[in-house]
Amino acid sequence: MSLGVSGVLSRIQQLQSQLGLTPLTTDPASAGTVTTKKGPTGDASFASMLTDATGAPVPAIGGGTSGDDVVAAAKKYLGTPYVFGSTNPDKGLDCSGLVQRAYADLGIQLPRNSWQQAKAGEPVAGLAEAKPGDILAFDSPVDHVGIYLGDNKMIAAPKPGDHVKIQKVWETPTQIRRVVTDSASVAAQNMAAVRPAALSGNSALAGVPYGDLFVKAGAKYGVSPKLLAAVAKVESGYNPEAVSKVGARGLMQLMPSTARGLGVDNAFDPEQAIFGGAKLLARNLREFKSVPLALAAYNAGGGAVKKYDGIPPFAETQAYVPKVQKALAALGG
Structure with a gap:
């Protein structure tokens, strides 16, 4: 019926x-x-x-x-x-x-x-x-x-x-x-509808901090929620108050200028940070059409990826990409 x-x-x-x-x-x-x-x-x-x-x-x-x-x-x-x-x-x-x-x-x-x-x-x-x-x-x-x-x-x-x-x-x-x-x-x-497949596909996020926000942001920007969660784990260990030595802030470790460009007023707010990070990752994925290159651009900037036509030869970036990929695999992504 x-x-x-x-x-x-x-x-x-x-x-x-x-x-x-x-x-x-x-x-x-x-x-x-x-x-x-x-x-x-x-x-x-x-x-x-x-x-x-x-x-x-x-x-x-x-x-x-x-x-x-x-x-x-x-x-x-x-x-x-x-x-x-x-x-x-x-x-x-x-x-x-x-x-x-x-x-x-x-x-x-x-x-x-x-x-x-x-x-x-x-x-x-x-x-x-x-x-x-x-x-x-x-x-x-x-x-x-x-x-x-x-x-x-x-x-x-x-x-x-x-x-x-x-x-x-x-x-x-x-x-x-x-x-x-x-x-x-x-x-x-403009309201997002969640289908049953989305629940089963993201069941690994049930025990992840801010899992519901990763699902929401992923649905809005067309990015895997598990990939967003993996980036957050590597960037901040899911700590919304994290600050790096160079001034990156929040769960997704956004630099102040980057945050402003993404429309994020407060990078320490988990929801704003996750949606901003999702927007940035979606942009990188569209431009580079590769998860490793999108991650490299998230870490080192898109300009560096273009300059070296691949993952830049920076020790931090070279280590960052496999770390996120490993975290993604742990989430079943």
Whole structure:
């Protein structure tokens, strides 16, 4: 027997309660705003699951992110070859894979398929009203999507034998959807849903200090909660008041200037520190596409990783990366 929308939301609320996460609204009028934030890899999103379970489209709304951010995220994949069915940019991307990946890099999870993405967010009346970052969908039924850049141009992965590129909008879209706005008020609607798999996958964090915060931050920024916990163990031994000899502070050992750049006002606050560290790790993972290199950048800075085209030859960094990897392995990661 189908659970229905209210049944699914009730179950998610129970799971969030067990993890100490912000409760998911069960107001039927708010059901269309549910979205899950997780990384660019993994199983189907909660939004997609809810669509499959109820047959109703589930708009994904991202607050605090602009359309220009979406465009910048998509442009990182220019030149990536078209590979049908792929969501891994190291191998290639198809049209919906590009759209999903660009939004996921910003912490906003969209459904996988183009026809599902054509139901995300809010409708836009026409191309004249479209803004950068909007999703353009084509044909009926929808079989192609791209991201609008403005000036009648879009970025897309067009077809086999081609690659991610900027091109003119060659025909009138059948759907235009706006997933993000610049309004800070929308952020309050952007709630993370936790699926049952997330519980079993992070069971090793049950006895780890601040385990619930690692799960929350990991879900928001698309970073493994176990990796975050491993970094915190090596950085501070889970001590929120730790201060290094060079002035790094808190659980995640953020330097004051780094903390400010991440929007962390108080690095000694465990929640701020963990979310700031997750944001930094997510940025490093997107840039270097390698856990060891992302860790090296966390320790020595991204500039050093670029300069040496790998893990810098610093004794501290050379020792740091395997320490975190060992701590991650101990957590089952």
